[in-house]
Every structure is written in structure tokens, then in C-alpha cells.
Amino acid sequence: MTLGILAVVSVLAVIGYLTYDVRGSWSYAMDLRSRQVGSLIVVGAAVGASSLVFQTIAGSRILTPSVMGFDALYMLVQTVIVFFFGSSTFMLMSVGERFLINTAALVVFGMLLFRWLFGRNSRNLLVLVLVGIVIGSLFGSLTSLASRVLSPNDFLTLQDVMFATFNTVDGDLLVVAAIVCAVGLAALVPLLRQLDVVDLGYDNALALGLPYHRVVTFSLAVVTLLVAVSTALVGPMLFLGLIVANLARQILPTHRHTELVLGSALVGVLCTVGGQFVVGHLMDNATTLSVVVNLVGGIYFILLLMRTVKL
Numbered sequence: 001m002t003l004g005i006l007a008v009v010s011v012l013a014v015i016g017y018l019t020y021d022v023r024g025s026w027s028y029a030m031d032l033r034s035r036q037v038g039s040l041i042v043v044g045a046a047v048g049a050s051s052l053v054f055q056t057i058a059g060s061r062i063l064t065p066s067v068m069g070f071d072a073l074y075m076l077v078q079t080v081i082v083f084f085f086g087s088s089t090f091m092l093m094s095v096g097e098r099f100l101i102n103t104a105a106l107v108v109f110g111m112l113l114f115r116w117l118f119g120r121n122s123r124n125l126l127v128l129v130l131v132g133i134v135i136g137s138l139f140g141s142l143t144s145l146a147s148r149v150l151s152p153n154d155f156l157t158l159q160d161v162m163f164a165t166f167n168t169v170d171g172d173l174l175v176v177a178a179i180v181c182a183v184g185l186a187a188l189v190p191l192l193r194q195l196d197v198v199d200l201g202y203d204n205a206l207a208l209g210l211p212y213h214r215v216v217t218f219s220l221a222v223v224t225l226l227v228a229v230s231t232a233l234v235g236p237m238l239f240l241g242l243i244v245a246n247l248a249r250q251i252l253p254t255h256r257h258t259e260l261v262l263g264s265a266l267v268g269v270l271c272t273v274g275g276q277f278v279v280g281h282l283m284d285n286a287t288t289l290s291v292v293v294n295l296v297g298g299i300y301f302i303l304l305l306m307r308t309v310k311l
Contacts, residue, residue, distance in 0.1 A: 002252055003259060006266040013273045014041070020281055038178065039169040040272040043230045043237070044244070046181045048268025049188065049261050050226040051241030052248060056199050056257065057216055057223075061249065062304045064241035065227040068113065068132040070106060071236030072139035077105050079158060083146045087157035095170045099177075102232035110224030166234055166276055166289065177233045184226045185265070191219055192257040199255060237290045239297020244268040246304065 017037050022029045051064040081101070082090050090098075113135070147155060197210045198219075205212045227241075248264035275289050 003263055003266065006251070006263060006270065010266050010269045010273070013270055013277065017273055017277045017281075020277070035169050035171055035174055036166050036276070037273060038174050039166050039234055040276055041269050042174070042178050042181050043166075043234055043240075044268030044270070044272035045185065045265040046226040046230040046268075047237070047241045048244040048248065048264040048266075048271075049185055050223040050230075051245040052261055052264040053188065053195065053219055053257075054223050054241075055245055056195050057219060059199075059201070061246055062242070062301065063132065064239075064245065065110065065223060066231075066236070066238045066241055067136075067301070069135035069139060070110065070227055070231060071238045072136040072143070073106060073109050074102060074231050074236050076139045076143045077102055079143045079146045082154050082158050083150065087151075087154040090157060095173050096176075099173055099232050103228045106228035106231060107224050110228060111221065166272075169234065173233065177229050180229045181226060184222050184229075187222050188219070188261060191215060191222075192261060195219065195257040195261075196255060199257075235290065238294050239301060240268070240271070240293050242301055242304075243293065243297050244271055246300070247271075 014037055017040075018030065018033050051066075054065055055061055055063060078090075081093075147158065150158065194210060194215045197205045197208055198212065198215060200208070202212060231237075244267050245264050248260060248267045251267065252259055252263045254260065272289070275292060279285065279287060279289050279292060
């Protein structure tokens with residue numbers, strides 16, 4: 001029933017976003033808003049499902065792929081391109097070329113990082129948090145260093161891609177991202193029951209006969225792909241996964257991933273579509289969705305961290 005309610009509310013949010021306060025040409029408004037809402041659905045579903053699966057593997061509710069340095073790497077990749085090739089070359093690159101470069105860099109980084117972190121069955125929360133902070137700080141420092149020596153024009157060009165935006169999404173690119181995300185989500189379906197056992201811990205999973213390494217490796221590959229595609233499509237949204245995954249766990253008090261992953265994807269769609277509706281239609285784009293998400297998510301992350309320390 002809860003999943004049904006989430007699905008209905010998500011559909012109503014999508015319909016409201018598409019039809020609210022349409023002025024002028026409906027065909028133009030539907031073309032623009034359909035691409036926007038399509039990107040919101042892809043990002044919300046991909047980030048929600050991947051973040052919840054990652055939390056299960058990491059054994060912690062305060063960790064997400066973005067917290068582990070994905071967004072910092074995305075910004076570093078953009079900075080490196082502008083630093084070495086200039087803003088003119090960066091602007092001449094097609095949207096598809098930038099999408100492929102970002103996706104490839106994030107996928108390679110994610111697989112190397114996650115394989116190293118979980119290769120020895122380590123689920124130590126302090127180690128994972130420390131690694132995420134160090135990697136994020138390293139990439140952030142390199143980005144800041146490179147940004148300081150850029151020309152004003154190059155720096156302004158770089159600033160345009162530093163924040164997630166849903167206003168100008170390429171239609172062809174959205175189709176590719178949607179297909180990749182759909183394949184990734186479908187690949188998670190056979191693993192959902194096995195993730196219930198992974199959630200019990202390494203020793204218990206082995207005792208129950210689960211091929212732990214194979215399940216975790218394949219799950220991490222899918223998580224990396226989903227996060228990389230969603231980040232490369234619209235840009236970084238640091239704390240979106242943290243908010244969505246924890247809200248899904250609170251709304252659905254169960255350990256069954258067949259319900260949790262679907263619920264997290266629906267909550268992600270509801271958060272992105274509803275948040276962009278408020279930012280775009282009610283606040284007249286006075287700010288961006290990523291700024292609001294990072295503000296709320298940052299406070300939420302601190303509260304979760306303090307709660308975890310007390311426990």
C-alpha cells in the first residue's frame with residue numbers, strides 16, 4: 001500500500017510539473033518540460049536505488065557514492081579539461097562527448113575505489129567515512145588549485161557546469177541515459193533477495209551459502225554505472241542519495257530490498273520532481289535544486305552522523 005501511495009503521488013507530481021501555469025504555446029512548454037521531467041525521473045530513480053544498495057553493502061546509512069567522492073571527481077574532470085584545453089575547446093565539445101568522458105572517468109574511479117574498499121571485506125564505518133573525506137578533500141583541493149590559475153573567461157565557463165541543472169537537457173542524451181539507467185535498474189532485480197542476506201554481514205552471508213564477493217562486485221558495478229550516468233547527465237548533487245535512501249527506510253520499515261529499492265527510486269523521483277517544481281515554479285528559479293538539496297542534505301548528514309556516534 002505504501003509503495004502504491006508513493007507511485008500515485010509521484011505520478012501526480014509529474015503531471016503537476018508538466019501542466020502547472022502553462023502560458024503561451026503548449027507544444028513548446030510540453031517539449032521543454034517533458035525533457036526536464038524526464039531527466040528528473042532518471043536522476044531520482046538512479047540515485048535513489050543506487051544509494052540504498054550502496055548503503056547495504058557498506059553497512060551504514062550515512063554513506064552514499066556521492067559522499068565517497070563522486071561529485072568531487074566530476075568537478076575535477078571538468079576543471080582538468082578547461083585547464084589543459086581551454087574554455088573554447090570545452091564549449092566546442094558536444095554534449096555527448098562530455099557525457100562519455102564524465103561517465104567513463106566516474107565508472108573507472110568508482111570500480112577502483114569500491115573494489116579496494118570492499119576487497120578485504122571491510123565495512124568499518126570510520127574507515128569508509130575517513131576515505132570519503134580524504135578523497136573528496138583531495139579532489140576539491142586539486143579543483144581549487146587549477147581554478148585559481150584559470151583566466152576569467154575559463155573560470156566563468158567552468159562555473160556553469162559546477163551545479164546540477166535540469167533546465168537544458170539534451171533530448172538524445174536523455175534517451176541514452178534513460179536506457180542505461182533502465183538496464184542498470186533491471187540488473188539489480190535478480191540481486192534484491194541476495195542483498196537481504198548481504199545486509200546481515202560478511203560472516204553471516206557466507207554461513208548462509210551466499211557467494212558474497214560475486215554479489216557485492218556485481219552490485220557495485222551497477223551502482224557505479226547508475227551514479228556515473230546520473231551525475232554526467234545533469235551534474236553533481238552531493239546529498240540527494242543520502243536524503244532519499246534514508247527517507248525510504250523510514251517510510252518503509254522493512255529489510256526486504258524488493259520493497260526498499262523500489263521505494264527509494266520512487267522517493268527519489270518525488271524529491272527531484274517536487275523539489276524542482278518548488279524551485280522552478282514557486283521560487284521563479286531564484287536558486288537551483290542542487291543548492292537546496294546540499295543545504296538540507298548537509299544538515300541531515302550532520303544529524304545522522306551525530307546520532308551514529310551516540311549509538
